[in-house]
Ligand SMILES: Nc1ncnc2c1ncn2[C@@H]1O[C@H](COP(=O)(O)OP(=O)(O)OP(=O)(O)O)[C@@H](O)[C@H]1O
């Protein structure tokens with residue numbers, strides 16, 4: 001036969017060969033005496049879950065000694081590119097499983113020989129069958145690239161024979177980020193060392209943690225901002241609607257809306273968050289956490305906005321309604337073309353304060369696990385054991401709140417200027433008489449030039 | 464103060480009835496306080512009626528009942544051929560034809576003079592933007608504010624504001640104008656400009672009901688003067704009759720205090 005093999009033939013052949021190799025491998029390798037249970041490297045990224053290559057990490061290798069075996073030593077082989085750091089060390093432990101309910105951790109003495117390429121452990125006493133062998137390599141650097149690291153090796157049984165270990169599952173590594181590099185460089189600087197030697201500075205404004213927190217908290221900040229930027233615009237129409245109900249002709253509508261407003265304003269936002277996040281799942285409703293966070297914030301804010309709008313509308317002089325009516329405008333026209341445009345200018349400062357309060361209150365959602373600024377900061381603080389991430393989180397909040405506070409005072413000044421001359425000159429006592437009259441009609445009314453704050457219910461932050 | 468004559472406001476009135484406003488047995492209480500105690504009044508087309516009376520006598524309340532800013536407790540009010548106290552009547556339609564000028568101007572502070580005047584023609588009469596602006600500028604020119612159309616109320620003097628308010632009411636082409644102490648909130652030097660506008664409006668044949676303390680204006684412009692006290696019309700007649708030969712003690716008393 002001189003015909004050339006086709007691709008199909010080749011594939012068949014390949015399958016046969018692979019199958020054969022597998023069978024042979026199974027026959028050749030006796031049952032494993034020490035099986036690799038897990039091999040991990042501890043995350044060494046500030047505020048992250050990744051393992052950075054080239055940075056010290058802790059490698060944990062765990063294996064089980066199988067039935068009828070004893071293990072006296074183990075050799076782990078590391079891929080090229082691994083490095084020791086100045087203070088690398090190894091800890092060997094045994095997990096005694098003789099009482100599986102209460103496993104015992106015993107430190108094991110052993111002769112240890114560690115290089116960047118391999119680790120040789122010779123146990124003083126063998127580990128009996130059924131127990132677990134723990135090998136931890138501290139301050140060990142995996143190759144400084146992003147990729148996968150597989151650790152292989154051998155073990156020695158009681159007879160002194162050496163057998164291959166099953167290769168470890170791969171460990172993912174990432175390359176060093178520029179932030180991490182900057183942190184590394186900084187940590188070498190003399191001034192940083194001097195700075196950090198002052199306990200207060202070290203704990204609250206540690207330069208290394210400042211650098212680590214800024215990029216990582218930026219995303220938390222975006223998420224917090226997202227919560228309020230979605231929740232607040234949602235609260236505005238709802239709040240306006242409720243304010244109309246609050247001023248409705250119909251008693252039932254007034255009653256229902258006032259219950260809504262009073263319950264929401266009378267209870268802490270924190271409690272409302274708990275009820276929503278733990279109550280809805282009990283009803284079988286499991287909405288997206290972030291979305292539910294937006295909804296709870298919107299619901300809460302709508303009650304405050306409703307009162308701000310109501311006070312704003314009622315602070316508009318009764319004469320404005322009468323002038324519009326006397327021109328034949330109906331209620332809707334009066335509201336939309338005469339009252340609301342004037343109300344908007346007056347409520348913008350108080351609405352902005354409400355926005356600021358709501359933005360700060362997004363932090364309460366951390367308590368139910370919504371990922372936002374506080375959660376990001378908390379996670380960082382937990383890994384850092386340092387308060388600096390909280391201080392940076394505070395700065396991120398201030399980036400939003402300080403300029404807005406400035407804007408409020410500018411708005412207020414402009415408002416005062418634009419309305420300052422609204423009262424007709426020389427009409428002082430008539431004005432007061434008029435106000436006196438209206439107090440009996442609209443308890444929240446104010447004269448045209450009076451700042452709104454006097455009548456607007458202030459929200460007291462619930463946290 | 465130069466003011467163009469205001470003309471042509473009567474063209475839209477074409478019903479056969481002479482009375483534009485007819486009030487019968489009008490009563491109004493605020494809680495237990497009875498402010499109007501049975502008022503009968505008829506105002507003919509083109510007539511200028513001036514209402515005088517001490518403070519608290521119910522003048523404003525009477526005026527505000529005519530366009531139902533206050534809801535009468537009892538009695539009936541007719542505007543042209545409709546009974547406006549009838550609950551079936553669409554009061555907004557009536558109000559389009561009843562202009563009102565307030566003591567406190569009540570201009571819309573967020574709108575320019577032009578926009579103040581143009582708002583109701585646009586939204587209520589559904590005039591186009593351009594048409595409403597044209598009406599607004601025309602009316603503002605008539606009250607002598609052609610050079611102030613883009614000013615905000617806060618940028619105008621009290622007298623100018625009140626003239627904008629008059630222009631705003633006139634832009635709806637009303638059949639009757641109600642003035643409630645239109646000059647009382649003004650500094651004395653600003654009063655004349657407003658009175659000039661009102662005078663030329665009267666000369667142009669506008670039906671007007673005017674509450675004022677300006678006796679000179681009343682004597683000069685009024686076709687009929689009404690003296691009110693304590694919620695009733697005490698006395699009425701031509702300016703000469705009421706001012707020069709008041710019949711009632713209370714009228715004499717009041718006029719004595721004024722002059
Ligand atoms: N909305 C209201 N609620 C309660 N009482 C009112 C109301 N409006 C007017 N009054 C009372 O009705 C009475 C008459 O008021 P009105 O304003 O009609 O008087 P007036 O003759 O216009 O007085 P002035 O010359 O001071 O304007 C007054 O005692 C006033 O206090």
Ligand SMILES: [Mg+2]
Nearest residue numbers: 522523524644
């Ligand atoms: Mg009055």
